[in-house]
Amino acid sequence: MRRMPPGSPVHYREHMRGWRWGWRNLLYDVAPPVVLLALGLIDVFTESLAIVVGSAPAVTAILPGAIACLALLIRRYRPLTTVVIILLAVLLPPLVLPTSLTYWDEFMTLVIAVYSCGRHLRRGWAFVGLGVAAVGMAILPFEFADMRNAGDILYNSLMLAVAFGIGLLARSWTGYRERSLREAAERAVAEERASQAERARIARELHDVIAHTITVIVMQAGGARLASATDPAIAASTLAQIEELGRASLAELRTLLPLLRADGEATSMPPQPTLADVTALCERMRGLGLAVELVTDGDTSALPLGLQLTAYRVVQEGLTNAMKHAPSAETGVRIRHILEPALLTVDVSSTGPAAPSPLPGAGRGLAGIRERVLLAGGTFGAGAHAAGFLLHVELPLERELA
Secondary structure, X not given: OOOOOOOOHHXXXXXXXXXXXXXXXXXXXXXXXXXXXXXXXXXXXXXXXOOOEOXXXXXXXXXXXXXXXXXXXXXXXXXXXXXXXXXXXXXXXXXXXXXXXXXXXXXXXXXXXXXXXXXXXXXXXXXXXXXXXXXXXXXXXHHOHHXXXXXXXXXXXXXXXXXXXXXHHHHHHHHHHHHHHHHHHHHHHHHHHHHHHHHHHXXXXXXXXXXXXHHHHHHHXXXXXXXXOOOHHHHHHHXXXXXXXXXXXXXXXXXXXXXXXXXXXXXXXXXXXXXXXXXXXXXXXXHOOXXXXXXXXXOOOOOOHHHHHHHHHHHHHHHHHHHHHOOOOEEEEEEEEEOOXXXXXXXXXXXXXXXXOOOOOOOHHHHHHXXXXXXXXXXXXXXXXXXXXXXXXXXXXXXXXX
């Protein structure tokens, strides 16, 4: 929840809830006025702690002192109001009847109220509170002759200035501490979001690897089963290809799975496939019986690695779909690096009629590839065309490079 600025109505209500229920706020709010009132009463009846100013009996300071101490109860929520109440309690009674002025429950309450202005008010209003207190202190020597000497005036002024300065420092320190805590919390949230995003990216990598591997293995295993009865040599060759594919995929999975650990340890992403690995991918698919023709236009070696990984996954998913739906059709892969506009296009096309996939979950791989492409700011298209099926992807280079 957004923190309300000190002095606002919401800020006041929040503090008042704490005043009613929090023992710590109760201590902060009640202890100062109680202590100062007790010290003031001791002064009134014994004059042992400080000198009572004025020619009137000391007991005439009890009521103004009590009002000033009661005003301190709201000093953290309404500092400026507290200053005004204390000054009225001190300055108005001498205009009506002779009264005395005590040090602890009248002067020190004003000092604490000035401190509260510096501590709890915005800078502009804090200086207004200091100015109001200074005006009140300037009036006091006209009402109490004992306060007209230069030493008392200097002492009283220094007390107000020091209290106000301490309040400003306390406010600055509290603001710094709150900002530090808020920034630390924001950093933690940002790191957690980055970690979640990285885990989601790794999960997509795992999906692509597993989907491609399992699809090809199931298709090849089915062919090996059929061939085992008539041509054991072909069956053995197919099983060897399955073993090789499984080993390669297992090695890739071993590099990805440790990154999904939940222990929070820093890990680095291992090198992922690039467009340079597309040739090996096509060779592997040819060895599995899929007729693949690869065409590359333009230099793709200097392209950003993230974009190359996305393009590689597009080709991988396209060839996996061709293996599932049209294993006997001719498949073409074309990768083009276009300079104007700066694009990388990937086309995976297959000729011939497409057969329904015998595997569950058909189409989910294309949905994942579509999400990858859209996250990279590209365009995605997949569907039947005149000669068969076409997967077409365009990836902008400017966004990736930015």
